[in-house]
Amino acid sequence: MPKLKLTDAAVQRLTAPQGDRVEYFDATLPGFALRVSGSTPHNPEGRKGWVVFYRFGGKQKRLTIEPGYPALGLADARKQAGAAFQALARGEDPGAAKQEAKAAARQDPAIAEAVAQKETQERKRGVIENVIEDFIKRHLEAKHRAPRYIAETRRLFKLHVLPRWLGRELRTITRRDVIELLDEIADRGTPIAANRTRAAISALCNFAIRRGIVPTDWASPVALTERPGAESKREHTLSSAEIAAMWNAAGEIAHPFGPYFRMLLATAQRREEVARMRWADIDLAERTWIIPSDMTKPGRAHAVPLSPLALRLLEDCPRAGAHVFTSRRERRRPDAEPATTSQRPGDAAISGYSKAKRLLDEKIAAGGDAVAAWTIHDLRRTAATMMAKLGVARFTLSRVLNHADQSVTGIYDRHEYLDEKRQALDSWGQFLDNLTNPTPGGNIVPLRREA
Secondary structure: OOEEOOOHHHHHHOOOOOOOEEEEEEOOOOOEEEEEEOOEOOEOOOEEEEEEEEEEOOEEEEEEEEEEEOOOOHHHHHHHHHHHHHHHHOOOOOOHHHHHHHHHHHHOHHHHHHHHHHHHHHHHHOEHHHHHHHHHHHHHHOOOOOHHHHHHHHHHHHHHHHHHHOOOEHHHOOHHHHHHHHHHHHHOOOHHHHHHHHHHHHHHHHHHHHOOOOOOOOOOOOOOOOOOOOOOOOOOOOOHHHHHHHHHHHOOOOOOHHHHHHHHHHHOOOHHHHHOOEHHHEEOOOOEEEEOHHHOOOOOOEEEEOOHHHHHHHHOOOOOOOEOOEOOOOOOOOOOOOOOOOOOOOOOEOOOHHHHHHHHHHHHHHOOOOOOOOOOHHHHHHHHHHHHHOOOOHHHHHHHHOOOOOOHHHHHOOOOOHHHHHHHHHHHHHHHHHHHOOOOOOOOOOOOOOO
């Protein structure tokens, strides 16, 4: 029987031939061993457990320490084994209490059933589909992560993870399992999806450790794995000529998408936030749009000052539903009566951005203008870059964009900086207005750079 110094890395690595069993004895604590059972048709993952071999009353005995690995890590198992040897030194049989408990359980079916139910509940709690639901409910939703982020995370698990690991306990998933899954996703030609899936699994494993679903000394199988896809940080911004071309082409597209693309540029807010802009969140008198916390990526409410340009865009939008940029879909309860032709066409927020952008690109090309390959998010980056050129300080710009401030000062500073944000967006709106509607003698007055 092999003897070696058991370490966490060794315990994770040690295997046994298929259908066989090997006991690896700990060189630092004689009599303490890791029992490794190879895979079988009923247990394809194999099994690992802790055992203590000792002599008592002239007989060789064996004590199984429960639960097995990885539910019970090496350090805790070694402590229990040490306690067993201490009992043996006092002249006690370390396995006597366990044998008595088993005898009592056999005599009392209620105890045996209670123990079995507890083990079943623990096992079900650790099954990956249940861990995922717990993770989404108690981590993502409880922390008010953006609905789009929650939906995307759920989609990644449903599309890539569950078809492969459904029914498996999270603690049985190995680094090799993760690598094979990520390679499979990347080999389909979607390496970025593999990166996102890796991040989701990593967050899930860390959540399981924090919640005690797996042992605290359990090592996340994502550790030491690499991202399958190389991602380059986008830095593209539209030039003044490209901004004008996009703006003019958007003017040829009817509501909702024509005004939507212009509002993205005018407010510098995120794609989903502008798409779900609601009339109820807009105060025209105060020239302010309040984005609720459940609609922002950082999960906190955000006050967006509306420039005169943004207000003019709103004036041209029909009030056809709860949303400013409403689709033709109607959002009704399943038990509601069908809508009549006299009712409004619908109040669901727009979607289908890719199709709308293709139409916008066609309009730009039809106008004889050339715009380098761009994404919708590039509009937000362009607005931020141009505001910086107009003299907006980085701190104010960060507030306009609603970027998270994790510093101690940021945590305690609850000031909205509404005046500073308004000055920045008004200046940006004036720049856009002059750029897209030039007038004789018109000029752009840069902001005074903030101290």
